[in-house]
Amino acid sequence: MMATYLGFYDVPEGVDVGGRYDEEFAGILTRDALQFVAALQREFRDHIRYAMECRREVQRRYNSGELPGFDPATRLIREGDWACALVPPAVANRTVEITGPVERKMIINALNSGAKVFMADFEDALSPSWENLMRGQVNLRDAVNGTISFNDQARNRVYKLNDETAKLFVRPRGWHLPEDHILVDGAPVIGCLVDFGLYFFHNHAKFRATQGDCYGPFFYLPKIEHSREAKIWNRVFERAEKFAGIEKGSIRATVLIETLPAVFQMDEILYELRDHSIGLNCGRWDYIFSYVKTFQGHPDRLLPDRVQVGMTQHFMRSYSDLLIRTCHRRGVHAMGGMAAQIPIKDNPAANEAAVELVRKDKLREVRAGHDGTWAAHPGLIPPIMEVFTSNMGGKPNQIQMARREDAGNITEEDLLQRARGVRTMEGLRLNTRVGIQYLAAWLTGTGSVPLYNLMEDAATAEISRVQNWQWLKYGAVLDGEEVRVRVTPELFGRVVEEEMARIQMEVGLEKFKRGKFEEACRIFTRQCTSPELDDFLTLNAYNQIVARHPNTPSKI
Structure with missing residues (x-):
């Protein structure tokens, strides 16, 4: 039996923690929590490696001139009459979601912001240093427990949670990112299994006890390219639910459709996650990045300036419309994209012009059929909320409302149409x-x-x-x-x-x-x-x- 000493993490067999020791981190990196993460790593690492090799093989085909498209082998899933599990009442209204890193002050402000959901981000909004990742787990544990506070000495102000807060979702890292500070059997753990595993282990019981229903925790899943990757996540969720002794389907997740290959797999992704899904999201910035990456071997598909690649481009609008149609047909949320604007404090006229652009973008989204959308700054929440609530007929979402008739005719050619604009x-x-x-x-x-x-x-x-x-x-x-x-x-x-x-x-x-x-x-x-x-x-x-x-x- 191993004794633990001050300054060292107590780890199970085959696990090594190479990050800096901290007493607060030790409360997260407990022996049992690390055992849970190690079990996920051992069970799923080969499946994830295979999925990553499949990505590389598909990219080699694209580089040789092949175009992405709908898979004939899964036509019956796309045409089948099936639905995902019912959306839990606690998250039926997701009209405005705010996103941000798992920093302490950010978490408090976002949960207090008036948004319906706060997506706490271990991925694109966080630099994955050891300090940021472990401090983020501490912060989320305190948020779930309702004890989180932040003393801003520079402003002589203490930040605490309001009585009413946004629903908490967590986005772990993508499959491709390792966590080099934690080794299992001599190899780095897959980063998302660390993010998911530690958060779920420490918070699932308290989260469910304080959320008012039997569902949760809630997650966002990034960078998925194929339904086989969604299937892995579904198995991870089932493994976690079995470990915790909670009902199958308790964990719910929204998948970001932010890669070009995934737009042709939306039905299949929802099908694999149908017991755990609460929708898809238009991750439009990463989608543009993925468009270039997918077509890196195609000199005839150069994009114009990035500021011109908006949702009015035919291939982007088609992607959004197909996502809405797919989600609503399967009974889940179709979430809109990010409004990245932040207040322009020293120029009221420029600020109002920027907010007006946001209003127009969000009006386009709600009229297209989106059930909610993202904001990067609390200052955008009131105008976005007003646009959505005034155009949704008093409903919390548009899942059961009338859909656009032309969305069913979206083709591969629509989704791959070349972008228009100039390069400067x-x-x-x-x-x-x-x-x-x-x-x-x-x-x-x-x-x-x-x-x-x-x-x-x-x-x-x-x-x-x-x-x-x-x-x-x-x-x-x-x-x-x-x-x-x-x-x-x-x-x-x-x-x-x-x-x-x-x-x-x-x-x-x-x-x-x-x-x-x-x-x-x-x-x-x-x-x-x-x-x-x-x-x-x-x-x-x-x-x-x-x-x-x-x-x-x-x-x-």
């Missing part, structure tokens, strides 16, 4: 400026970054990276220039140098010196100019923030 020097510059600044913040532990009146996360940084790569790879010609300008490594090198000078001017010399802008610039530039497109910016950059302590044993 300013688009190249904006991509470079945003990508470097976001990555610099990410390397210092911040995953959600306000830039140019928008809240940027990993998804928009990924768009910036892959679009630069695409334009460089195929020598895109820029529009709007007096002479013909082609994107070359030499041109990109000059743009990087000039944008770094602009960043230094905007943030100030002292902040520039203290930050990781030079390191971020090297990583971003290397990925934009690489002969082969890296799958994920954050996967490559993760090595820069890992701080394992291999000489510190977890137990004695």
Whole structure:
């Protein structure tokens, strides 16, 4: 029998914790909790590895000229008359959901924001350092227990939860990200199993006791590309429910449709999760990133400037309409996309113009049939809420309401139609400026970054990276220039140098010196100019923030 000593985590056989010891973290990384995570890792790691290899094989086919499309083998699922489990009453109304990282003050403000749901994010809005991940688990445990508070000494203010709060959803990392600080049988645990496993283990009983019904916890599932990945999640949920002794179907999840292959698998994804599903979400920023990644071998599919790739593009509108039709046919929520705007405090006119753009976007969503939508900032919740509630006939959602007739005619050609617009020097510059600044913040532990009146996360940084790569790879010609300008490594090198000078001017010399802008610039530039497109910016950059302590044993 192993004794535990101050400063060391007590771990089960085959598990090693290489992250910094902290007494609060030890309350999360208990022996039993780690045993639960290790059991998930051992049971599902081979299935996940196979799913990742399938992704790579499919991408090789796309690179050879194949196009994604509906799978003939699953036609009967798409055409079948089946439905998902009924939506729990506690989350029937999801008109506005706010998202953000699992930071303590953010959690309190988001739960108090007036939104119907807060999605606490371990993924795109969080830099996955050991400190952020473990502190996030502590914060969520305290939030579920209702004891969370934050003393902001700079503002001389204490933040606490209101009597009425948003429903809590949690988004773990995607399948592709490892957790290098926790090893099981000598290999890093899959990051999402750490995020899900620790949160579920510590909170499922209290969550269900305080939510007023027998359902939950609730999750968002990111980066899924195929129904086989949804099937793995379904089995993870069943395993967790059996472990906890709770009813099958207690755990509920919304899947983000944020990859191009997944749009052709929406029925199949819902079918695999039908006992645990409460809908799909238009993850539109990652969807644009995935479009470029999917078509990285297709020089005839260069996107225009990212600011022009909105929901009015035919392929984007078709994706949204098909998601709504699919969800409502199966009896679950069809959630709209992110409003990334943040208040412009020093310019009321510009702020009102930005809010008006949000209103128009959300009016489009609710009229199309969406049941709710996302906001990045609490200031957007009142105008978005007003748009949705005034256009939904007093109903909490539109699942049973009339649907658009033309949505059933969406074809593969609709979903793959080429984007219209121009490619400009300013688009190249904006991509470079945003990508470097976001990555610099990410390397210092911040995953959600306000830039140019928008809240940027990993998804928009990924768009910036892959679009630069695409334009460089195929020598895109820029529009709007007096002479013909082609994107070359030499041109990109000059743009990087000039944008770094602009960043230094905007943030100030002292902040520039203290930050990781030079390191971020090297990583971003290397990925934009690489002969082969890296799958994920954050996967490559993760090595820069890992701080394992291999000489510190977890137990004695």
